[in-house]
Amino acid sequence: MPDLKQRGLEVYNWFEARLGLGAPLIEVAEHEVPSNTASWWYVFGSAATVIFVLQIMTGILLALVYAPTASNAWNSLQFLDHNVRLGWFLRAMHGWGSDFMVAIVLIHMVQVFLFGAYKFPRELTWIIGVFLLLLTLGMAFTGQVLRFDQDAYWGLGIGASILSRVPLIGGPLVGLMLGGPIIAGNTLSRFFALHVFVIPGTLIAMVGMHVWMVLRLGINDYPMPGRLVKKSTYQQEYHELEKKTGIPFVPDAAWKDAAFAAAIMLAVIGCALWFGPFGPSGQPDPTIIQTAPKPDYFFLWLYAVLAYLPPSLETPVLFIMPVIGIAALILLPLLSGEGEKHVSRRPAAVLIVTVLAVSLGIFTHLGTYTPWSPIMNAWTSDPIPVSYLHNRTPLEREGALVLQNKQCRNCHSIGGEGGLRGPALDAVAGHMTEDQIIRQVLQGGGNMPAYGNALNPSETTALVKFLTTLRGNELQPAIDASRHVVSASANAPQPTDSQQTKETR
Amino acid sequence: MTPSEQLPPPDQTSTEPQPDSVKDPSIAAGHSRRVFLFKLALAVNGVVGFVLAIPIIGYLLGPALKKTAADNSWINLGPLSDFPEGETRLVNYRNPITTEWDGQTGDIPCWVRRVSGETFQVFAINCAHLGCPVRWFAQSKLFLCPCHGGAYYADGARASGPPERGLFEYTHKISSGALLISAGRMPTLANEAKNVTPLIQIETRIEGSPAARLSATDQPQPRCSSCQT
Numbered sequence: 001m002p003d004l005k006q007r008g009l010e011v012y013n014w015f016e017a018r019l020g021l022g023a024p025l026i027e028v029a030e031h032e033v034p035s036n037t038a039s040w041w042y043v044f045g046s047a048a049t050v051i052f053v054l055q056i057m058t059g060i061l062l063a064l065v066y067a068p069t070a071s072n073a074w075n076s077l078q079f080l081d082h083n084v085r086l087g088w089f090l091r092a093m094h095g096w097g098s099d100f101m102v103a104i105v106l107i108h109m110v111q112v113f114l115f116g117a118y119k120f121p122r123e124l125t126w127i128i129g130v131f132l133l134l135l136t137l138g139m140a141f142t143g144q145v146l147r148f149d150q151d152a153y154w155g156l157g158i159g160a161s162i163l164s165r166v167p168l169i170g171g172p173l174v175g176l177m178l179g180g181p182i183i184a185g186n187t188l189s190r191f192f193a194l195h196v197f198v199i200p201g202t203l204i205a206m207v208g209m210h211v212w213m214v215l216r217l218g219i220n221d222y223p224m225p226g227r228l229v230k231k232s233t234y235q236q237e238y239h240e241l242e243k244k245t246g247i248p249f250v251p252d253a254a255w256k257d258a259a260f261a262a263a264i265m266l267a268v269i270g271c272a273l274w275f276g277p278f279g280p281s282g283q284p285d286p287t288i289i290q291t292a293p294k295p296d297y298f299f300l301w302l303y304a305v306l307a308y309l310p311p312s313l314e315t316p317v318l319f320i321m322p323v324i325g326i327a328a329l330i331l332l333p334l335l336s337g338e339g340e341k342h343v344s345r346r347p348a349a350v351l352i353v354t355v356l357a358v359s360l361g362i363f364t365h366l367g368t369y370t371p372w373s374p375i376m377n378a379w380t381s382d383p384i385p386v387s388y389l390h391n392r393t394p395l396e397r398e399g400a401l402v403l404q405n406k407q408c409r410n411c412h413s414i415g416g417e418g419g420l421r422g423p424a425l426d427a428v429a430g431h432m433t434e435d436q437i438i439r440q441v442l443q444g445g446g447n448m449p450a451y452g453n454a455l456n457p458s459e460t461t462a463l464v465k466f467l468t469t470l471r472g473n474e475l476q477p478a479i480d481a482s483r484h485v486v487s488a489s490a491n492a493p494q495p496t497d498s499q500q501t502k503e504t505r
Numbered sequence: 506m507t508p509s510e511q512l513p514p515p516d517q518t519s520t521e522p523q524p525d526s527v528k529d530p531s532i533a534a535g536h537s538r539r540v541f542l543f544k545l546a547l548a549v550n551g552v553v554g555f556v557l558a559i560p561i562i563g564y565l566l567g568p569a570l571k572k573t574a575a576d577n578s579w580i581n582l583g584p585l586s587d588f589p590e591g592e593t594r595l596v597n598y599r600n601p602i603t604t605e606w607d608g609q610t611g612d613i614p615c616w617v618r619r620v621s622g623e624t625f626q627v628f629a630i631n632c633a634h635l636g637c638p639v640r641w642f643a644q645s646k647l648f649l650c651p652c653h654g655g656a657y658y659a660d661g662a663r664a665s666g667p668p669e670r671g672l673f674e675y676t677h678k679i680s681s682g683a684l685l686i687s688a689g690r691m692p693t694l695a696n697e698a699k700n701v702t703p704l705i706q707i708e709t710r711i712e713g714s715p716a717a718r719l720s721a722t723d724q725p726q727p728r729c730s731s732c733q734t
Contacts, residue, residue, distance in 0.1 A: 070609075070610045071605075071607060071609070071610075072608070158652070160636060160691060161634070161636035161693055162635065163693075163695075164696070165695070166695075170695035171693075171695035172566075174691070175570070178568065178691065180568055181576040181600070181602055181689050182600050184603065184607040184610040185606045185607040187610075283609060284610055286609070286612060286613055286614060287612050287614045289595070289614060290640075292652070293652060306635065307652075307653040307667065309667070311667055311668065312669070314669070374651070376649065406645045410649065411654070444664065447666065448665055449645075449647055449656045449664030450658075451645065454645045
C-alpha cells in the first residue's frame with residue numbers, strides 16, 4: 001500500500017515538474033478568506049458555475065444527435081426523445097438546467113446587490129457579472145430557438161418584429177437576424193452558431209475573468225451595519241480581517257458551496273426525471289396557424305409587458321428601457337462604489353429589489369395565463385349557463401345564439417368561461433343601459449372592435465335584448481341618470497332653475 | 506520534485522533582472538532595430554487584418570444589405586375560381602427564395618379576401634404587432650391574433666388591441682385568370698410600414714378622384730375618441 005502511494009506521488013511529480021499547475025492551484029484553493037465569508041448566502045456564484053458546466057456537458061451530448069437544419073431539427077428532437085436511449089433525460093437536464101441557471105444567476109445578482117458586494121474594489125467584477133447575466137439570457141433565448149417548434153418559429157417572428165421597429169436600420173437588422181428574407185434554414189443555423197459557439201465562448205472567457213477577480217480581490221466580507229467602504233482604507237482593512245480571521249477557502253468555506261451545488265444538481269435531476277423535457281410543441285410549419293405561441297418561462301414577463309403597453313409607447317419603451325436598465329446596472333458600482341454595504345442601512349436598495357421582483361413576478365404570473373389573449377375556440381366550446389336562458393323570451397334566447405355565434409365569448413366570459421380580454425358579461429346590464437350596450441356593440445371602443453358590419457339589425461336587437469337580461473344576482477338594471485333629470489325638469493322646471501341659479505351664485 | 510529531473514529550476518526567473526551586464530553590447534545595440542521590425546510586422550498584420558475584414562464583414566452583413574425588391578417576385582396563388590366572392594380564405598404558397606433544408610418553414614400562408622369581382626385584398630399572416638399568425642373569423646368578420654389579442658376588420662384595418670396599424674397587404678395582380686401576389690420577404694414594420702399612416706387606413710388602390718375613393722371605401726370604420734388610445 002505505501003508502495004502504491006509512493007508510485008502515485010511519483011506520477012504526480014512527473015506531471016507537476018512539467019506542467020507546474022498543481023502547486024499554484026493548491027495554493028489558490030487553500031488561500032485564506034475572512035471567516036465571515038463562509039456563509040450560506042455566498043453559495044450562488046459557485047452553483048451557477050457548476051450548472052454552467054452541466055449545460056456545456058449536456059449541450060455537447062445533445063449536439064451529437066441534434067440536426068441543426070430547419071427541415072430536420074424538430075424531427076431530430078423527436079428522435080432524441082423516443083429513439084435514443086436516455087435522450088429524453090439529457091434534453092430534460094439541459095432544459096431544466098437552463099431554467100435553474102437563469103434563476104441562480106438572478107439570485108446571485110440580487111444577493112450581491114443587497115450585500116453591497118459590487119462596491120470598491122469589486123466594481124469590474126459586477127460589471128462583468130451584468131454581461132454574464134445578459135449572456136445567460138442570450139443562451140436561454142437562443143436555446144429556445146434551437147428547440148425548433150411552433151413556439152420557436154413564432155418567437156423568432158416576435159424577435160424580428162421587435163427588431164423591425166428600430167428606427168432607420170430596423171430592416172437590415174431583421175435581415176441580419178433571420179439570415180434571409182424569411183424565418184427559415186439560415187435563421188436556425190445562425191442561432192445554432194450563437195448558442196453553440198459565440199455565446200458559450202464569450203461566457204467561458206467572462207466567467208474566467210469573473211472568478212479570477214474574485215480570487216484576486218478576495219470574497220466580499222460579510223457586511224456589518226456601520227462599517228463603511230472607503231477607497232483609501234478598504235484594502236488594508238480587508239487584509240487585516242483576512243489575517244485576523246482567515247480560514248482556508250478549501251475546505252473550511254468551500255464545503256457549503258459544494259453542498260449547495262450538489263443540492264442544486266439533485267434538484268435539476270429531480271425536475272428532469274419528474275417533469276421531463278420541454279416540448280417540442282408542434283412542428284415549425286407556419287401554415288399551421290392554430291397555435292398560441294408563448295415564450296419560455298423567463299421571457300413571459302416581457303410577453304406580458306408587450307400586451308399591456310399602449311401602442312404609441314411600445315417602440316420607445318422597447319428600445320429606451322433596456323438601454324437605461326443596462327446602463328444603470330453598469331454604472332451602479334461606479335456611482336456608488338463607497339459607503340454602507342449592509343442591507344439594513346440601504347432602504348433604497350431594498351425598495352428597488354422589491355419593486356422589480358414584484359413587478360416581474362406579476363407580469364410573469366400574467367404571462368402564464370395570458371388574460372389579454374382571445375380564447376380562439378371559446379365560441380364553440382364554452383356553453384352559456386342554463387340559468388341565463390331560463391325564463392327568457394325567444395328573442396332573448398336568439399340573442400344568446402348571436403352572442404355565441406359572433407365569437408363574443410372569445411373575449412368575454414359568461415359563467416366563468418370564455419376569454420378574459422374584455423369584461424365578463426354576467427352583470428353587464430347592471431352597469432350599462434340598453435342604449436349604451438347598443439352603442440358599444442355597434443361602434444366598439446375601449447379596446448373592443450366595432451360590430452356594426454358583422455351584425456344585421458335583427459341580430460343586434462336580439463343580442464342586446466339578451467345582454468339586458470344579464471344582471472348578475474338580479475341587480476337593478478342600469479338606468480340613464482340624465483333621463484331622470486330630464487323627466488324631473490320636464491315635470492317641475494321651476495325648482496331646478498332656481499337651484500341652478502343659486503349654485504352659480 | 507525529484508532532483509534527478511533535468512528541468513529548469515522554478516526560481517530561474519528571479520535571476521533574469523540583471524542579464525544586461527553580462528550580455529554582449531551588440532545585442533543591446535540591435536534592440537532598437539528589432540523594436541522597429543516588430544512594429545513593422547505589427548503594421549503588416551494590421552493591413553492583413555483590414556484586408557481580411559472586408560470580405561468577413563461583407564459576408565456577415567450580406568443578408569442585411571439586401572433590398573426587399575430583390576427578394577420579392579410574383580407568386581401564383583391559383584385561379585380566381587378558387588376564391589368565392591365575399592369570402593376570406595387561407596392560401597399557402599412556397600416562398601420564392603428557399604433552400605432544400607428549409608423544410609416546412611419555406612411554406613408561407615396568407616389570407617386572400619375576394620371583395621367582389623376582380624377586387625382582391627391579400628393579407629400577410631403576420632400580425633402587425635409582433636408577427637404572430639392572425640386567424641380569420643368569418644362570423645364576426647374579424648382577424649384575431651392569439652398572442653396579444655390584436656384585432657382587425659375584414660378589410661385589414663386595425664380594430665383594437667396593441668397593433669399600431671392594419672394588417673400588412675401584399676401587392677397583387679390578376680393575370681390570365683389567376684391571382685398573383687408579390688411576396689418573398691417576411692413583412693415587418695421596417696419594410697411595410699412606410700406607406701401607411703398608423704391607425705388610419707384609407708384604401709389607396711381605388712382609382713378616381715379623392716371623393717370617389719372615399720365613397721368607394723367600403724365599410725367606413727366607426728371611430729370614437731377612446732378607440733385610438
